[in-house]
Amino acid sequence: MDVVLRPVGEADLGLFRRFAVEPGLVGLDWNGFRDAQAPGRQYAVDGFLGADGGRLMVVAGADTAGFVSWRSGTFDGRTNYWEIGIALLPEHRGRGIGWRAQAMLxxxxxxxxxxxxxxxxxxxxxxxxxxxxxxxxxxxxxxxRGCEFRGGRMRDGYLYSRLRDDPAPELGNGSVTGTGSGSVRGPLAD
Structure with missing residues (x-):
């Protein structure tokens, strides 16, 4: 089974709406109900492929498993970095999809x-x-310390990074490759 990253399509907007209104679907990242129509408005603006961030769908085999996202940040006002995130549906967690999708992104x-x-x-x-x-x-x-309000109180977080010069993880049968359809593929084999 392959893990594929692909651009968001209109058919994916229902999944984003679910993440906005289904408590617990995103696990610890649930922050209360959100505007379920916001994904449609953002999709209409840039298809979730903007200059300051974006989203790609994570597909495992024939199933849409969730999505990865990125947004721009800076520490010094001049040098940008990307902060990435992932949201997988519960039935796709714990199968090696998440780390591969994040490595491929x-x-x-x-x-x-x-x-x-x-x-x-x-x-x-x-x-x-x-x-x-x-x-x-x-x-x-x-x-x-104390970086986010969740579950009625301030909580700590862990910050991870990967630099361009750091070694890339081995994905299995080779490197990440683009395809003619604009997807990014990687093997899923534990």
Whole structure:
């Protein structure tokens, strides 16, 4: 089974609406109900492929498993980095899809943008995501104290990064390759 990253299509908007209104679907990242129509408006603007960020769908075999996202940030006001995220449907978690999708997204961003740094944040209690990020070539950099309000109180976060010069993880049968359809593919075999 392959893991494929592909651009968002109109048929995917229903999945984004679900993430906005189904408590717990995104696990620890649930922050309350959100505007379920916002994804349609954003799709109409740029198809989730904007200059400051975007989303790609994660497809495993024949199933849409979720999506990866990225957004621009800067520490010094001049040098940009990408911060990435992932949201997989519960039935697709724990199968090796997430780390591959994040590794493939990072390779895609390094290939098509000039950034030197890609970072990702996660929760201290999300051990599966910590392992996925490490498998995708990310290194833990810091504990960010009191960085988010979740579940009625301020919580800490973990910050991971991968630099352009860091070694890329082995995805199995070779490197990440683009296809004629604009997808990014990688093998799914544990």
């Amino acid at each position: 990072t390779a895609y961003l390094f290939e098509h943008t000039a950034v030197y740094r890609v970072q990702a944040a996660t929760h201290p209690e999300n051990h599966a995501e910590q392992k996925a990020l490490e498998k995708a070539g990310f290194q833990l950099e810091a504990v960010i």
